[in-house]
Amino acid sequence: MVKYNFKDDYSEGCHPNILKKLSETNFDQQDGYGDDEYSREAKELIKKLIEKEKAEIYFVSGGTQANLVIISSVLRSHESVISVSTGHIASHEAGAIEATGHKINSVDSPDGKLRVDDICKVLKEHELVPHMVKPKLVYISDSTEMGTIYKKEDLKELSDYCKNNDLYLFIDGARLGPAISSIENDITLKDIAELTDIFYIGGTKNGALLGEAIVIINKKLKEDFAFHIKQRGGLMSKGRVAGIQFLELFKNDLFFQLATHADKMAQKIKTGLEEAGYSFLTDSPTNLILPVLPDKLIKEMQKIYGFHMWGNFDDNRSTIRLITSWATKEEAVEEFISDLLSFNIY
Amino acid sequence: MVKYNFKDDYSEGCHPNILKKLSETNFDQQDGYGDDEYSREAKELIKKLIEKEKAEIYFVSGGTQANLVIISSVLRSHESVISVSTGHIASHEAGAIEATGHKINSVDSPDGKLRVDDICKVLKEHELVPHMVKPKLVYISDSTEMGTIYKKEDLKELSDYCKNNDLYLFIDGARLGPAISSIENDITLKDIAELTDIFYIGGTKNGALLGEAIVIINKKLKEDFAFHIKQRGGLMSKGRVAGIQFLELFKNDLFFQLATHADKMAQKIKTGLEEAGYSFLTDSPTNLILPVLPDKLIKEMQKIYGFHMWGNFDDNRSTIRLITSWATKEEAVEEFISDLLSFNIY
């Protein structure tokens, strides 16, 4: 048994407010499939926040489900989606997108971010009609799988390029909370709603029991969307369960408070390790950091803490992945730093 | 606003024990994706109940998801699944099975039950190799979408026929609780594990917030099953949430108690209406009943109660669907009967 787990941001249950609301409303009879009053209220809160009255919002239970429902709904069978190779859809969804019939055009990226040049290159390589797929959707994650975030300028460039090239832009926001709550962030949910065609806001990794809120901005992508959720097994009978998660998260800014805490905890570790002279694979301002540590040190730390390996760095060092969450205790973070430094291995 | 809702068995939240356990365990750190201790405990409880130590058990969030994961995992692309035309996969899953590439061979059935003769007929119609799909899986629901149940003899016949004809047998148990808790039932979970290749036990419709427990008996069907859950978006990050549902349901027989209550409530309505001279589309011993009522009476009742229409019966009468649940209040049932009789319409 390890002292503490930095494996992910879903090791604990959920924020107590959610459990409280589940209890309070438990015996109210509600319609199923998202037609309950809590889901309706939660959707109104989100629409106000993004200032898009006409947005359509749906709740599904997890990130892979959100990704596969969105992508298979948006694309015709000959169309493809562009992603960095570390993107969740490209690397950690067991072929979920391909199982719906679509190719992922994946491009390498040192920091997990996709850039206009990457998209441009993919388009150029796919000019031989009709022998190749037609790239039609751009998939990015904010924050990325490497902890980095998109600045407003980044997003604006991607958005403009997509508009000019007849591509849709989609943000996987499984960790959107930590992204927009990070100290370096300069975009709001409203900006995101302005600059993308469709995105989702992650609940599972930011204090909910489960749930991702899919937000559809582009009118073309709204048509018949609900069918796709049902067809892919994502329509919850007790839609109230997901509705209550987002109702509580977006009442009184809880969503942002939880993410801010998660970010602070990781950044505290980051500062501690930087001060001790350790470096990082990416310059992450969020709750996911990638320290590069001596293999000997990693071996010792694995005995007392839980975390995942990211990969080899050089002959003597590897990168590890540390994730903090809304539930991470500050004492655990402090103890982690002090334990690590105590080994005195560089 | 209606007085009371008999639309479905997922109008309320969940049994309070589940909420209590969610609260008690909320801050325990657990591994994700079903590797938490509650999921492990719950699986052990189920294995003991079915007396199959080698069964593999997985939890997913809903019935359509369970159906599509199971069917797409079991079948090769040229193979099909046989179902009655009222089967959930054939009628109410927005083409989920076809979206994974498989044809459903659907056969009509007056009471929602599939019989050996139906299967036999399908096989005979599909002899023109390779111009037709190859039926390979038999899908039944217990209880059925029409409230009826399979007796041990029924299941034994289906099981024998499947074994002799190189077919797999799968039970959709979204309402398995109400089925095996009904007064007419003569089969146990252990019998089901003996007679089928794969089945699932429904939590969502029997007192859980969400969750279906997939039980794989046939060794051939176990290989790589987890990949399919992930690929179809059914792998919950916080697997603990589903684990806790089944842990509570199968601790102290809560699962059976809840189902027994649900059945009793519907049977009380059934008896009340039968005594008043109304008939039913099927002879259901479970929590879903299909009374045939004068259209005028239905119109009145719709003003004060929530329920779904099943279809026209004759020029003046239609069938309605009433569903009770673990949470249905006996007073509501009594009031429903008395309100209905008070209209004095036959």
Add this chain to the structure above:
Amino acid sequence: MVKYNFKDDYSEGCHPNILKKLSETNFDQQDGYGDDEYSREAKELIKKLIEKEKAEIYFVSGGTQANLVIISSVLRSHESVISVSTGHIASHEAGAIEATGHKINSVDSPDGKLRVDDICKVLKEHELVPHMVKPKLVYISDSTEMGTIYKKEDLKELSDYCKNNDLYLFIDGARLGPAISSIENDITLKDIAELTDIFYIGGTKNGALLGEAIVIINKKLKEDFAFHIKQRGGLMSKGRVAGIQFLELFKNDLFFQLATHADKMAQKIKTGLEEAGYSFLTDSPTNLILPVLPDKLIKEMQKIYGFHMWGNFDDNRSTIRLITSWATKEEAVEEFISDLLSFNIY
């Protein structure tokens, strides 16, 4: 060895004009993938015939391929296609349509023809959004799998209904030649182009080595169609081969002459059998007829002729399927009738 084969309309090679043209052009260098001059010429001939300059035409090698490319191109994943249950896509394509992810809503029809009432019923049964697929495409065959044909009035009614209900209309014309060349026919290729959104003209069953000509009328269905042919494996490198088939078939009305001969041969058998008192399952005016014959007579005839069984009719009689073609010899037809009558079994 049987004397003669009435199993199908693809037992022989192709009309000699096609072989001649293949030889004459054999060493001309041509671009691949349908960009050859013969394909271009053939397409111009067809466009003139249907009087639609803006139609888009593509050649693929077979009927199942044409069906699956068209249907998967036209539909989004939650949309379905309506067909009679004897329709080729519903019964004899090994689940090809479902393998592209789409449900077929099949309806029974005594004569293989689909009617407005059938479509209307399907739409009514699919009102529970989003729990069911969304019917979007109507598939009919002319002539049908039972030899019957659509009259202009039939087609007009279907076309109007589809337009008014936001449905696309598609004709599988694998046997369009025999249909529009039949004595009872009152529609032209031009009518078909007016009344449908997409259709194909069968070459394989009307004198070509292989090839179906897909004709797209509706502008919305033209976009990116070529990608779908390529993606489903239907794009021939040597597109010239298919182009030459249709060039020869539509030069000098060969297509219609061949179909007229095929029809005449079957109608001759039909008349012969009717005069002898035998009946037919459908009243077919085309090259596919379904005589109902005593089982004893069938047994004798199977020894000397090749044909397929359609099914049991009553305790002593069954329906057989006889198909004639462009290549059927009149003497063979006469001998068949005289042999049959000689058994004197009624």
Add this chain to the structure above:
Amino acid sequence: MVKYNFKDDYSEGCHPNILKKLSETNFDQQDGYGDDEYSREAKELIKKLIEKEKAEIYFVSGGTQANLVIISSVLRSHESVISVSTGHIASHEAGAIEATGHKINSVDSPDGKLRVDDICKVLKEHELVPHMVKPKLVYISDSTEMGTIYKKEDLKELSDYCKNNDLYLFIDGARLGPAISSIENDITLKDIAELTDIFYIGGTKNGALLGEAIVIINKKLKEDFAFHIKQRGGLMSKGRVAGIQFLELFKNDLFFQLATHADKMAQKIKTGLEEAGYSFLTDSPTNLILPVLPDKLIKEMQKIYGFHMWGNFDDNRSTIRLITSWATKEEAVEEFISDLLSFNIY
């Protein structure tokens, strides 16, 4: 109009023997779907050549079709196929493989050949079960898209590795003729049958009108294969057409003679250009060569010859793709070389 076309190996019709046989057999009645006597004879010839009496052989019309039928037949939905990124399935099939639900794990290769190290790396990257696809099939082309070939030692290494790692090995032989007829080749069709689980022999690019012969060696992969051909639209009604192609190609070694001629023609150009000091992107011994030429020279040659561009090489030079075939005239080749040299651009 250009003088001569080196764009591909399918610019002409077919070897005259095939047209002759088509004519001679034109009016013989034969069963459809590959049950004709020419297909049977052709299959026997191939089985003898590979010395595998139990091999199962099927003819389909083209390469993309062969690839998608084979891969979707072999893999379960969570399994993937490994290919070099220039592999036909990865780059030029419009997402055909993904459309059947499978991910392609693509790896870069400088010469178009896949090596054991590449496979090993893919397996290592896919250890996180069940979050990633499971690589199960290795796809290689011989000759490759870059003209290179596999030597016996290469193939042996791949075969051994696959056997030891529970992977299937599949050769796309669209250009298998030119590969095994090349001067550097040291493998036979028999070797290929020994070392792979499944492969196909290309007819379309080696003198046939159309047709690829799929050869299944591994018993596990034979089961129900025919269904998959039908389901994907690849089952030809007039199977005789494909059967006749392979009957003629494998009678009297025509297949090898045609390929040898194709190779010789390209090698003649290669020698001519090498002597003049030009280099090549790969060291190809087959009928597809990739000369690196000054952009100015390419511009001149494009005015008088047809060929495709492969890509930029450096600031002043690009790679072009020249393909010769069974039908390429030696004079055309000589003229090409002499025209090219006459520009005197280096």
